Amino acid sequence: MKQSKRDILAGALQCFMANGVESTKIADIRDVSGVSVGSIYHHFGNKEGIVVALFLAGMQDHASMQEAALASATNVEEGVKSIVRCYIDWIAQNPDWARFVFRYRSLVENSELAEQNEAHKRQHFQRLKLWFQPYIDNGSIKKLPFEVYHSLIIGPSQDFALRWLAGKTRGHLPDYRELYTEAAWQALKT
């Protein structure tokens, strides 16, 4: 990726997190990134294009980390737990990016540019399904509608992470890593 594009994204994330997408002006991004208004439009089409690009990059970064973690797990328990750990770790390591992704998720999902996101998500989901299916079939974890697993595994840490990212918690997210990891496993094990 071109350096100027990278600069635009970095500057935009900075502005978006400081003042929100709505109140950051294209001129703000120009000032922070040093790239002209014309270039910004050349690369991203419009403000939403910047938001979508930032969002997709975040999702993909997390997804690949998750798949790597899953690949080295050798049983369901480790699989489930590695997903939770990876989730918490990604958020703890990229808090601003995570705030951005949570905050503007629906903006992206309701955008015209969302098909790319959908496609990636479907593929990722498909790979997760393949990994877990044998364990579902052999009764190592509860048999449930597939769409429910995600919520049982990630739901609790997601809720907490949101409040942690907003600075609304006493405890530090990583300190609860094992708590949520264990809770996810307890929710699924037979």
Add this chain to the structure above:
Amino acid sequence: MKQSKRDILAGALQCFMANGVESTKIADIRDVSGVSVGSIYHHFGNKEGIVVALFLAGMQDHASMQEAALASATNVEEGVKSIVRCYIDWIAQNPDWARFVFRYRSLVENSELAEQNEAHKRQHFQRLKLWFQPYIDNGSIKKLPFEVYHSLIIGPSQDFALRWLAGKTRGHLPDYRELYTEAAWQALKT
């Protein structure tokens, strides 16, 4: 509340959910609600003011429903379960309002006008704490940092509800009411 104010809120919710807050123009709200631009600004100050009002009303509606449910529960298990049921029911009964609340939560939380929300939330949270504390003390449920309970109780249904509201699930949210209710209880019981 004045009828014109109500009309503005109803029209705004309709517009916001059809096209998103960013792309609904004040003029759109005027067209749908039949109330002039001047009146809209008189009542709500600016577009964000409308968003905040709509958000607060939703939160308070749900909170009072939740407190009513809790008041008629006579033991912890019923208390925990009634919170989950109430949560799912409110979302299933007010899907558009729920979509709005989820989608623009962070917009409101990052707004100047958010103190009112914070105050209400703290009070509500305090009342929940009072209700649960005796059961925590006598060991009817796990002893955990207080801030973790919310995520264990609501997290899974929240995650599923978000996908249900986005039309991304096969199953119907209310069909999983007992599944999530039971899961929450299993996560907390000793």
Add this chain to the structure above:
DNA sequence: GCGCAAGCTAGAATAATATTCTAGAACTTA
């Protein structure tokens, strides 16, 4: 019922901001 104050309403005027346009600079590659 009358008059006045407060709150409300309409739509025009203004200001802020996103987006487009144009001309040219900098690469790419045959």
Add this chain to the structure above:
DNA sequence: TAAGTTCTAGAATATTATTCTAGCTTGCGC
């Protein structure tokens, strides 16, 4: 190296939020 392509800058334009002002309505003391 020259044609083609991509990129850049900043001015011009279009869109949209917000403010302003003048008039309308409602409630209330007399």
